[in-house]
Amino acid sequence: MNEEEREYSPKRFAISSVACPACHAKLAREAKWCEGCGFSGAKSMEMFGDSPPPLLPILDVADLWDAKGQRKIEAEVKTFEKRFPQIRWRICAVALGSDVSLPLFGFWLMNVSPLLPGESGEDREWTVLLLVDSNSGKTSVTTGYRAEVWLSDEMWGNALEEILEPFSKGHPDKAVVLFLRKAKRLFESAWRRSKKQLSAK
Numbered sequence: 001m002n003e004e005e006r007e008y009s010p011k012r013f014a015i016s017s018v019a020c021p022a023c024h025a026k027l028a029r030e031a032k033w034c035e036g037c038g039f040s041g042a043k044s045m046e047m048f049g050d051s052p053p054p055l056l057p058i059l060d061v062a063d064l065w066d067a068k069g070q071r072k073i074e075a076e077v078k079t080f081e082k083r084f085p086q087i088r089w090r091i092c093a094v095a096l097g098s099d100v101s102l103p104l105f106g107f108w109l110m111n112v113s114p115l116l117p118g119e120s121g122e123d124r125e126w127t128v129l130l131l132v133d134s135n136s137g138k139t140s141v142t143t144g145y146r147a148e149v150w151l152s153d154e155m156w157g158n159a160l161e162e163i164l165e166p167f168s169k170g171h172p173d174k175a176v177v178l179f180l181r182k183a184k185r186l187f188e189s190a191w192r193r194s195k196k197q198l199s200a201k
């Protein structure tokens, strides 16, 4: 990777985050690094390298889902995207272990992974990345800048709780499907709230 490409992700630092993935400080949209702790896209590359895998709609590095399970997840994503077509889901299973911070890893994937053919920078800003660590069972959500305003961290936490039981019972596909359904319900109520606010003005 040449120097110019290396500059790419630090420039995009704030796109995937309203808050710093390392210390949760609020960030300005054009921030190239966090004023609070100094974290940047470049730092994430020091941690995880400069060649992430392509961020496919379903990226199963951990071999967590079989073909049937992947189809179930794809169908649920389609249902979601029919209702909220601007949102781009990325569902990713990794095997990292508990010493790795999933939010930092998700940030790295979202920012350093090159755009897919046909994917625009704006698409990436509307992306929501679900990460499941098949080793630890931990999960996290990383949202692009435009997707981030929809749900609070607490709401995403609620949606992620849906994963725990089916995952522990050996149904990793059902876990994602239930998570997506809960996320859709939360988006529905966020959408209704924002419409109400608009009509109240």
Ligand SMILES: [Zn+2]
Residues within 6 Å of the ligand: 020, 021, 022, 023, 024, 025, 034, 035, 036, 037, 038, 039
């Ligand atoms: Zn920070």
